[in-house]
Amino acid sequence: MHLLVLNVLREKMMKTMMMMVMMAMMMGVAMGDIVDKTCKQTPDYSLCLSLLRSDPRSSSADTVGLGLILVDKIKALGTETLGQINMAYKTKPMLKKPLDECNLRYKTIVDVDVHTAIIAIKGNPKFAEGAIVDAGVEASVCEGGFPKGQSPITGLTQKMNEICDVTRAIVRMLL
Amino acid sequence: MASSDALLPISAREEDPLVSDGSRSDPNAETHRRKRPVKGLLAVSFGLLFIAFYVVLIATHHGSSRSNDVKIESDETATTTSRARLAGVSEKSNDQLWKLSGERNTVSFAWNNSVLSWQRTAFHFQPEQNWMNDPNGPLFYKGWYHFFYQYNPNAAVWGDIVWGHAVSKDLIHWVHLPIAMVADQWYDANGVWTGSATFLDDGSLVMLYTGSTDKSVQVQNLAYPEDLNDPLLLKWVKYSGNPVLVPPPGILPKDFRDPTTAWKTSDGKWRITIGSKINKTGISLVYDTIDFKTYEKHDTLLHKVPNTGMWECVDFYPVSKTAVNGLDTSVNGPNVKHIVKASMDDTRFDHYAVGTYFDSNGTWIPDDPTIDVGMSASLRYDYGKFYASKTFYDQNKGRRILWSWIGESDSEAADVQKGWSSLQGIPRTVVLDTKTGKNLIQWPVEEIKSLRLSSKQFDMEVGPGSVVPVDVDSAAQLDIEAEFEIKKESLDKILGDSSVVAEAEEFSCQKSGGASVRGALGPFGFSVLADKSLSEQTPVYFYLAKGKDSKLKTFFCTDTSRSTFANDVVKPIYGSAVPVLKGEKLTMRILVDHSIVEGFAQGGRTCITSRVYPTKAIYGAAKLFVFNNAIDATVTASFKVWQMNSAFIHPYSEEAVRALSST
Numbered sequence: 001m002h003l004l005v006l007n008v009l010r011e012k013m014m015k016t017m018m019m020m021v022m023m024a025m026m027m028g029v030a031m032g033d034i035v036d037k038t039c040k041q042t043p044d045y046s047l048c049l050s051l052l053r054s055d056p057r058s059s060s061a062d063t064v065g066l067g068l069i070l071v072d073k074i075k076a077l078g079t080e081t082l083g084q085i086n087m088a089y090k091t092k093p094m095l096k097k098p099l100d101e102c103n104l105r106y107k108t109i110v111d112v113d114v115h116t117a118i119i120a121i122k123g124n125p126k127f128a129e130g131a132i133v134d135a136g137v138e139a140s141v142c143e144g145g146f147p148k149g150q151s152p153i154t155g156l157t158q159k160m161n162e163i164c165d166v167t168r169a170i171v172r173m174l175l
Numbered sequence: 176m177a178s179s180d181a182l183l184p185i186s187a188r189e190e191d192p193l194v195s196d197g198s199r200s201d202p203n204a205e206t207h208r209r210k211r212p213v214k215g216l217l218a219v220s221f222g223l224l225f226i227a228f229y230v231v232l233i234a235t236h237h238g239s240s241r242s243n244d245v246k247i248e249s250d251e252t253a254t255t256t257s258r259a260r261l262a263g264v265s266e267k268s269n270d271q272l273w274k275l276s277g278e279r280n281t282v283s284f285a286w287n288n289s290v291l292s293w294q295r296t297a298f299h300f301q302p303e304q305n306w307m308n309d310p311n312g313p314l315f316y317k318g319w320y321h322f323f324y325q326y327n328p329n330a331a332v333w334g335d336i337v338w339g340h341a342v343s344k345d346l347i348h349w350v351h352l353p354i355a356m357v358a359d360q361w362y363d364a365n366g367v368w369t370g371s372a373t374f375l376d377d378g379s380l381v382m383l384y385t386g387s388t389d390k391s392v393q394v395q396n397l398a399y400p401e402d403l404n405d406p407l408l409l410k411w412v413k414y415s416g417n418p419v420l421v422p423p424p425g426i427l428p429k430d431f432r433d434p435t436t437a438w439k440t441s442d443g444k445w446r447i448t449i450g451s452k453i454n455k456t457g458i459s460l461v462y463d464t465i466d467f468k469t470y471e472k473h474d475t476l477l478h479k480v481p482n483t484g485m486w487e488c489v490d491f492y493p494v495s496k497t498a499v500n501g502l503d504t505s506v507n508g509p510n511v512k513h514i515v516k517a518s519m520d521d522t523r524f525d526h527y528a529v530g531t532y533f534d535s536n537g538t539w540i541p542d543d544p545t546i547d548v549g550m551s552a553s554l555r556y557d558y559g560k561f562y563a564s565k566t567f568y569d570q571n572k573g574r575r576i577l578w579s580w581i582g583e584s585d586s587e588a589a590d591v592q593k594g595w596s597s598l599q600g601i602p603r604t605v606v607l608d609t610k611t612g613k614n615l616i617q618w619p620v621e622e623i624k625s626l627r628l629s630s631k632q633f634d635m636e637v638g639p640g641s642v643v644p645v646d647v648d649s650a651a652q653l654d655i656e657a658e659f660e661i662k663k664e665s666l667d668k669i670l671g672d673s674s675v676v677a678e679a680e681e682f683s684c685q686k687s688g689g690a691s692v693r694g695a696l697g698p699f700g701f702s703v704l705a706d707k708s709l710s711e712q713t714p715v716y717f718y719l720a721k722g723k724d725s726k727l728k729t730f731f732c733t734d735t736s737r738s739t740f741a742n743d744v745v746k747p748i749y750g751s752a753v754p755v756l757k758g759e760k761l762t763m764r765i766l767v768d769h770s771i772v773e774g775f776a777q778g779g780r781t782c783i784t785s786r787v788y789p790t791k792a793i794y795g796a797a798k799l800f801v802f803n804n805a806i807d808a809t810v811t812a813s814f815k816v817w818q819m820n821s822a823f824i825h826p827y828s829e830e831a832v833r834a835l836s837s838t
Contacts, residue, residue, distance in 0.1 A: 100285075101285050104588055104592075105586075105588055108586070108587050108588040108591060112330075112332055112587050112588075112591055113587060115332075115334070116332045116333055116334060116587075119334050120333060120334075122365075122391050123365050123366060123387045123391045123429070124366070126520055126523070127333040130333075131332070131587070134586055134587045137586050137743055138586060138587070138588055138743070141586065141588075141742055141743040144742060145285075172521075174429075175484060175485060175520045175521050
């Protein structure tokens with residue numbers, strides 16, 4: 001008797017498990033879809049995916065939400081770069097002038113462009129597009145200030161431009 | 176359940192293959208064996224789940240999988256490649272506006288206050304500081320021209336938008352007034368956005384404007400002057416029943432903004448139109464009202480054009496087919512055409528088309544559907560930096576006047592450092608070109624002539640490949656009117672020479688490479704804001720291209736690519752073809768005012784506004800040149816250059832108002 005009940009229970013659990021698996025699979029398809037569809041329309045699909053998937057909010061975000069996640073990434077990268085710039089004052093004091101310019105430019109990215117992008121994405125996205133494009137410009141201009149090969153932040157500049165390109169593409173979907 | 180064991184990763188198996196003696200016999204073996212199937216089932220489910228995820232991922236990913244490796248070299252190609260990739264993002268994105276100049280400057284230019292403060296204009300409308308964008312509710316009332324505008328009182332970037340306000344007697348000399356409307360209601364908490372004024376039959380006026388609500392929904396609101404006896408219209412009241420319009424079914428909450436001035440229908444109702452979009456089709460919705468408080472929405476649209484995206488700042492107005500005066504917005508009749516204009520959100524271009532309005536059902540059709548509103552070939556008020564424009568009927572002088580937001584082309588860092596951003600163009604009269612019947616003609620308002628100080632007249636022949644300095648004292652505030660003619664001998668020779676290739680069909684200012692590229696019949700014109708050595712310069716010029724049928728096609732361009740050494744500035748080459756009718760000389764007018772240059776060809780048939788930020792060609796070092804870069808043709812130039820006074824735009828004070836009142 002004991003074994004029969006256990007067997008029935010086991011079968012019931014199997015069925016429930018199967019259903020859960022099927023539902024999870026369907027959810028997986030749906031969840032992956034918005035992020036996937038969005039990233040396909042950007043110039044760097046895999047970068048877009050890795051940026052968005054690294055943030056748990058992406059699974060339930062709309063296009064505005066995805067844009068805001070990326071603006072957060074721009075802010076984080078900008079802040080990290082400011083840190084690198086600060087360190088470079090000590091390790092490469094002869095680069096003070098271009099470092100000063102970069103300080104100004106990255107402060108613009110983190111304090112001005114990010115702020116404008118956040119409020120504009122929610123209401124009037126073309127101004128967010130302008131701010132994001134500007135972030136890329138500020139990063140490039142900062143990089144261009146160093147004598148060739150002497151920039152301590154080249155990789156970060158490249159990353160900023162790539163993230164801005166992807167973010168801009170997503171913001172343009174809101175126009 | 177034995178098969179499920181096979182799916183388990185080896186570490187999960189409880190049997191240790193190395194130990195085969197009985198010491199492993201487990202008193203709990205029975206329970207373990209019974210637990211394993213359940214554990215097995217769980218493991219199977221998770222395994223399947225992961226597989227499902229990967230399958231979904233792989234099956235739907237057929238885009239290019241770009242390597243995530245960060246490129247280490249820092250050189251010009253890295254930045255220009257990333258800029259070039261933007262071109263593939265959206266066919267409508269106007270990357271021209273945002274690409275950094277291709278030339279790599281060896282030295283990064285750091286803005287300093289002297290160079291930045293030179294950029295402020297002397298006679299263009301701008302607030303004392305901070306950010307401005309769209310013109311709002313322009314009108315003439317009790318002797319004053321009123322101008323309202325999107326304004327950020329807190330920063331030199333967009334945000335915290337309220338309605339700035341200023342008044343003038345002549346559209347040129349302004350006094351700034353206190354802010355007219357702030358974001359103090361739930362229905363405009365996130366922005367008091369663009370709107371238009373309508374005069375009622377009794378001479379009073381109402382304002383309809385878009386509010387971005389506390390939930391960022393776009394709604395239309397009604398406001399009116401608190402005191403109609405105050406000619407300065409300082410205070411405004413918002414209707415207690417706002418909003419009067421919310422996004423209708425089928426229209427998204429963020430695609431419903433910028434209501435127009437209302438016009439009277441033959442029924443005696445008021446009618447307005449509001450731009451929007453459905454998917455990628457730009458549309459304009461139509462509403463009728465009697466009291467501006469309740470509205471009937473039409474089922475039909477005023478007009479729509481596929482693939483043009485969101486229509487912002489729609490404008491709709493009549494123009495006379497025969498006369499040169501402006502018309503009140505409600506005028507209709509057989510001698511009238513109607514203009515539909517929209518600002519394209521996707522491209523930041525203002526487009527318009529000439530057409531016919533049907534009052535019975537509130538619809539409009541273009542005269543030429545191949546250049547319908549928003550299509551890439553459709554007409555633009557201005558081929559440079561010029562957006563969110565709005566007209567109003569000036570009942571004072573019987574004119575229709577056009578305002579437009581002229582944004583910056585520099586970086587936000589520079590804007591923040593200099594403390595301001597954006598200008599308005601010089602107000603222009605707008606009429607239908609009665610000679611062609613197909614386009615509008617715009618011209619700076621007559622009142623700007625009151626700023627003209629001393630002038631000099633020049634008449635000269637400019638040979639091929641020459642650049643001639645024009646001896647005027649200072650060159651940052653100028654009004655230039657010029658006439659050019661290619662010498663008949665040159666023209667005949669070139670038109671008759673079959674070896675001169677026909678290029679009119681392919682030529683465009685944007686792709687031409689600029690004023691330094693020499694052709695048979697151009698470029699020739701003026702180089703403004705140039706330093707002595709022409710290391711910085713902004714050419715404004717004509718380029719005549721030979722067509723296949725040996726006819727000539729004339730282009731009017733402004734080349735900002737060498738306007739500055741600064742590398743955080745956008746430096747496009749702007750321009751378009753301009754109709755030149757038989758017997759017409761080539762005429763050009765240029766207004767130079769520090770960081771803005773406005774060019775008008777053939778009396779205003781083609782206009783170009785540009786923003787320039789020279790680092791050397793400033794203050795006393797700014798010069799003017801006339802040039803002819805054609806290979807063979809000689810050009811005669813006859814022109815007058817005026818020094819322009821400042822408009823002395825004042826902050827608000829009783830004295831300032833009194834001073835303006837007495838003029």
